[in-house]
Each structure stands twice: as C-alpha cells, then as structure tokens.
Amino acid sequence: MDPTAGNVPGSAVPGPDHEEPGLETLQFREEIQRLMTVPPDNASSFTALLELPPTQAMELLHLSPESEPNPAPAAVSGKPPLLEPCAHPFNSSLTFPSNAALIERAAKFSIFGGGEQSPETGAVPSNPGVNLEKVKSEPAESDSNPNSSQETKNNQRSSAKRKEREKKVKVSMKKSKIEAKEDADKIPYVHVRARRGQATDSHSLAERARREKINARMKLLQELVPGCNKISGTALVLDEIINHVQSLQRQVEFLSMRLATVDPRIDSNLDHLLATESLSLMQSNFSNMTPPIMWPELPINGNRQQYQQQWHFDALHQPGWGREEDNHIFITPEASLISCNSSANSASLHTGHVKTEL
Amino acid sequence: MAASFVSNPDPCLDSSRKKRRKVEDDRNPASTTQARWRSDKEQRIYSTKLVEALRKVRQGSSSSPVAVSGGKIVKEAADRVLAVAAKGTTRWSRAILRSRLRLSKRLQKCRKARVTGDSRCKRADVRRERRRTPAVQKKVKVLSQLVPGCRKAPLPNLLEETTDYIAALEMQVRAMTVLTELLSGAPAANRLNFTS
Numbered sequence: 001m002d003p004t005a006g007n008v009p010g011s012a013v014p015g016p017d018h019e020e021p022g023l024e025t026l027q028f029r030e031e032i033q034r035l036m037t038v039p040p041d042n043a044s045s046f047t048a049l050l051e052l053p054p055t056q057a058m059e060l061l062h063l064s065p066e067s068e069p070n071p072a073p074a075a076v077s078g079k080p081p082l083l084e085p086c087a088h089p090f091n092s093s094l095t096f097p098s099n100a101a102l103i104e105r106a107a108k109f110s111i112f113g114g115g116e117q118s119p120e121t122g123a124v125p126s127n128p129g130v131n132l133e134k135v136k137s138e139p140a141e142s143d144s145n146p147n148s149s150q151e152t153k154n155n156q157r158s159s160a161k162r163k164e165r166e167k168k169v170k171v172s173m174k175k176s177k178i179e180a181k182e183d184a185d186k187i188p189y190v191h192v193r194a195r196r197g198q199a200t201d202s203h204s205l206a207e208r209a210r211r212e213k214i215n216a217r218m219k220l221l222q223e224l225v226p227g228c229n230k231i232s233g234t235a236l237v238l239d240e241i242i243n244h245v246q247s248l249q250r251q252v253e254f255l256s257m258r259l260a261t262v263d264p265r266i267d268s269n270l271d272h273l274l275a276t277e278s279l280s281l282m283q284s285n286f287s288n289m290t291p292p293i294m295w296p297e298l299p300i301n302g303n304r305q306q307y308q309q310q311w312h313f314d315a316l317h318q319p320g321w322g323r324e325e326d327n328h329i330f331i332t333p334e335a336s337l338i339s340c341n342s343s344a345n346s347a348s349l350h351t352g353h354v355k356t357e358l
Numbered sequence: 359m360a361a362s363f364v365s366n367p368d369p370c371l372d373s374s375r376k377k378r379r380k381v382e383d384d385r386n387p388a389s390t391t392q393a394r395w396r397s398d399k400e401q402r403i404y405s406t407k408l409v410e411a412l413r414k415v416r417q418g419s420s421s422s423p424v425a426v427s428g429g430k431i432v433k434e435a436a437d438r439v440l441a442v443a444a445k446g447t448t449r450w451s452r453a454i455l456r457s458r459l460r461l462s463k464r465l466q467k468c469r470k471a472r473v474t475g476d477s478r479c480k481r482a483d484v485r486r487e488r489r490r491t492p493a494v495q496k497k498v499k500v501l502s503q504l505v506p507g508c509r510k511a512p513l514p515n516l517l518e519e520t521t522d523y524i525a526a527l528e529m530q531v532r533a534m535t536v537l538t539e540l541l542s543g544a545p546a547a548n549r550l551n552f553t554s
Contacts (some may be wrong), residue, residue, distance in 0.1 A: 044509060049521070187372050205439065210514070213514050214513055214514050214517065217514055217517035217518055217521065218517060220391075220517075220521050221517060221520060221521055221524075224391075224392070224521055224524050224525065234490075234494050235491070235494050235497060238497040238498065238501060239496065239497060240503065241524075242497060242500055242501050242504065244524060245501070245504045245505070245520070245523070245524060245527070246504065248524065248528065248531060249527065251531045252433060252436060252437075252527065252530055252531060253429065253433055253504065254536065255436075255531065255534040255535060255538055256429045256430075256432035256433035256436055256534065257428075257429030257432070257433075258429075258538050258542070259429075259432050259534060259537065259538050259541070260428060260429045260431070260432045261539050262538060262542040325551040333460075
C-alpha cells in the first residue's frame with residue numbers, strides 16, 4: 001500500500017510527460033479518494049487526514065525538526081506517513097497540521113516542477129503543446145478540488161509555482177516552436193503552440209489555428225489578384241478580389257457575345273484554324289497574355305486585322321513543327337468533321353493542305 | 359467531479375480530429391492552382407473542348423430556326439467546358455455541372471428554400487465571439503454569391519475555391535480571346551493570302 005501510495009502521487013504529476021492527461025488525473029483522483037477513505041469520518045481534505053490522528057501528528061511534528069530537511073524523498077512519501085507516521089520521516093518546517101498539507105503540497109509540486117523541466121525540454125519537440133498546457137491546468141483543478149478548507153492558499157502557492165513553470169516551459173516551447181511546426185506538417189495532427197501571453201483555452205487555440213489557415217489562403221489570393229499585395233486589411237483585399245472576379249466574369253460574357261456574333265461561317269474557320277496554325281498561335285498567345293486583358297470596347301475590325309496579319313505571318317513561317325505537334329492530338333477527333341466540312345471550302349488554300357496531310 | 363475531469367480531453371480530441379482532416383488541404387492549393395491553370399497543356403485541352411462545344415452549339419442552332427446563338431448560350435457552354443476541365447476537383451466546377459443537369463427553375467426553387475434555412479447558422483455564430491466585422495462578413499457573402507456553388511461554404515473553403523476559380527477564369531478569358539481573334543481575323547487573313 002505504501003509504495004503504491006507513494007508512487008502514485010509521484011507519477012500523477014509527471015503525467016505531463018505522457019500524452020494521456022485524462023488517465024493521469026483519474027489516477028490522481030483515485031489516489032486522493034483512497035487516501036480520503038482511510039479516515040472514515042472526514043473525506044473532504046488532506047488536512048482532515050492530518051487532523052484525525054492528532055497524536056500521531058504531534059509526534060511527527062516533534063520528529064520533523066530533528067531530521068534533516070530532505071524534500072526529495074520525503075515529500076514523495078509525505079502522504080503515506082500520515083497513515084503510518086512512525087515509519088517514515090516527515091517534512092520539516094511543519095508547525096501545524098493545516099500548514100503541513102500546504103507545505104507538503106508546495107514542496108511536492110516544486111520538486112516535480114524541477115523534475116519536469118528537464119524531461120519537458122527534452123520532450124518538447126515531440127510532445128504536443130496543447131496537451132502539456134492542458135495537463136498543467138488540469139492538475140491545478142484537481143488539486144483545488146480535494147482541499148476545500150485551504151483552497152485559496154493552496155491554489156495561490158501552487159498556481160504561482162505553476163505559472164513560473166509554465167512561463168519557463170513556454171519560453172523553451174517558443175524556441176522549439178519552429179521545429180515542432182515543421183514536424184507537425186508531417187504528422188496528421190496539427191499541433192498548435194500557444195505563444196507567451198496568449199490564452200491556452202482549447203477554443204481559442206482552435207480559433208487561432210483557423211485564423212492562421214484563413215490568413216494563409218488570403219495571402220495566396222493576394223498573390224493571384226494583381227495589385228493586392230500593397231493593400232493591407234481584410235476588407236479592402238476582399239474588395240479587390242470581388243472586383244477582380246466580377247471583371248473576369250464580365251470579360252467572359254463579353255467574349256462569349258463576340259464569339260457568338262463573330263462569323264456565321266464559323267465551321268470553316270474552325271477547321272482550317274485547328275488544322276494549321278491555330279494551336280501554335282494559341283501557344284504563343286497564351287505565353288504572352290498571362291495577365292488578363294482589360295478591354296472595355298474594341299474597334300471591331302480595324303486593329304484586329306493588323307494583329308491577325310502579324311500573327312498569321314509568324315505562324316506561316318513555322319508551319320511544320322506546329323502541324324506536327326497538332327496532328328497527333330487534334331486531328332483524330334477533328335478528322336471526320338474536317339473531311340465533311342472542307343468540301344464546302346474550296347476557296348481556302350489551307351484546307352487543301354489539310355487534306356493532303358490527312 | 360468525475361465529469362469535469364473526463365470532459366476536459368474531449369474538446370481537445372474533437373478539435374484535433376477536425377484539424378486532422380484539414381491539414382491535408384493546406385498543402386494543396388498553393389502548389390497546384392497556378393501551375394495547373396497556367397500550363398499550356400491545360401489551355402490546349404480547354405481550347406479544343408471549347409471549340410468542339412461551340413461547334414455543337416452552332417450545329418444545334420442551325421438545325422432549329424432559333425436566332426443566332428446568343429452570347430448566353432456560348433457563355434454557358436464555355437463555363438461548362440471550364441468545369442469539365444477542372445475534372446470535378448473543385449466545388450464551383452461541380453456546381454456548374456450540376457446546374458446544367460437540372461432545370462433552371464428547379465434550381466431557383468432550391469436556392470430560395472436554402473436562403474430561409476440560413477437562420478440556423480446564426481445560432482452557431484452567436485456561441486463564439488466572432489472577430490470578423492460585419493463589413494467583412496458582407497463582402498464574404500458577396501464573394502460567396504459570385505463563386506458558383508459556394509454560398510454556404512465555410513470561409514477557408516471559400517477562399518480556396520476563389521483561388522482556383524480566379525485562375526480558371528483567367529485561363530478561360532485567355533482562351534476565348536485568342537479564339538475570338540483567330541476566328542474573326544481568319545477571313546481577313548485568307549484574303550491576304552490569296553492576294554499575295
């Protein structure tokens with residue numbers, strides 16, 4: 001009973017090293033219950049435990065100043081000596097049974113605080129920060145529950161020590177934050193680390209992760225939309241994005257209207273364009289026209305003819321490779337249609353070329 | 359006391375589960391969107407499909423004595439081809455294809471019904487304090503109306519869809535520009551060739 005009782009409170013608090021805070025707190029709670037059921041009358045606090053065997057407590061108090069203050073092993077076995085006071089040495093500086101609980105607690109947690117830091121800094125890159133912080137908050141909660149009478153003092157001390165520890169750990173966590181984040185990318189879990197001074201509530205952590213995701217996507221959008229890099233502020237960037245999408249949609253509408261009205265003999269045009277130089281033209285045009293063109297109104301025939309002349313001449317200079325490339329991709333679906341339609345197209349030289357190629 | 363201990367890990371697990379699903383999405387948009395919609399291959403595929411679709415439209419319109427295929431029909435065909443080119447990986451492409459299948463009237467009825475169901479979402483918003491200002495919210499709503507199929511999408515998904523949609527639209531504009539100019543300039547070029 002004693003070694004188990006001694007080990008369990010020892011193992012409950014270094015629970016942060018494991019990734020199962022729930023189990024640890026349950027163990028801790030069970031331990032508390034076990035200890036509390038020993039004195040049948042008072043099951044509320046540890047101080048009640050101390051008060052029950054007052055004679056034994058007094059014996060311990062007398063014993064304690066004699067023995068050397070040896071917090072490490074003594075605090076671990078701090079609780080079980082309550083049950084068998086004669087066997088184990090008790091912690092020093094105990095004047096009253098009420099204080100005994102406080103100081104024993106504080107000493108125990110400070111020990112484990114010191115012990116925690118070294119394994120924690122070592123385990124930080126691999127451990128999820130969320131769990132670390134959660135477990136720290138949970139033992140604080142669990143501690144407060146059993147001590148009903150000395151709650152405030154106990155909590156103040158333990159919470160003060162815990163804050164110090166948390167700050168220290170957070171600094172070390174911050175240093176390894178980058179490494180952990182890189183590791184997190186490989187693991188399916190997303191480990192979010194709370195920076196110094198930020199809330200460690202699970203809700204706020206989740207919200208922060210969400211916000212970061214949204215901000216990352218907004219950055220992508222800003223890169224895509226021209227002129228959005230200089231603007232700062234979500235609303236204005238969204239304005240720009242909306243304008244851009246609307247302008248693109250308007251352009252598509254305008255272009256489709258033009259395509260519909262462009263030429264009644266579109267079949268013939270499509271045939272000879274596809275078979276010969278259209279794709280080479282398209283390739284060159286695509287590479288040139290990467291930013292979308294804004295054209296509110298264009299003169300329908302004037303400028304275009306000039307452009308077409310240049311393009312067609314360029315294409316005619318290199319007909320061979322264009323045709324070779326195009327043939328294996330497009331001729332096959334178009335072959336039947338071209339053969340049907342080119343009969344109507346005797347005037348066009350290029351369709352003649354197409355026939356011979358096919 | 360038992361409940362307070364046990365319930366604590368649960369929100370952690372839930373949020374981690376949600377995070378687990380969404381981590382995979384983070385890596386995809388940046389790398390694939392621009393490379394995909396800017397590649398020559400994609401443009402060629404799109405332009406050929408567009409030309410085929412236009413030809414079908416023209417043949418269909420010539421058979422029935424309807425007026426010259428209006429710009430709207432052409433636009434719808436172009437959008438459909440664009441959605442097909444997206445291969446169904448994005449929400450907007452699936453929404454465009456779906457809208458072609460159903461009758462437009464049915465869609466309108468469904469849209470009206472969905473609008474009234476939005477009040478359900480407000481309760482979820484009230485729960486947590488939202489840092490998004492109402493101005494930003496209005497713009498998000500406008501954007502969601504612009505991108506097809508994203509009316510009720512959550513914000514990170516909406517932004518992802520917008521990224522892909524903008525890239526696809528740019529490609530569509532490029533392809534249609536070239537096509538229009540080629541088609542309209544072709545008869546002129548033919549005349550030039552004959553004369554020279």
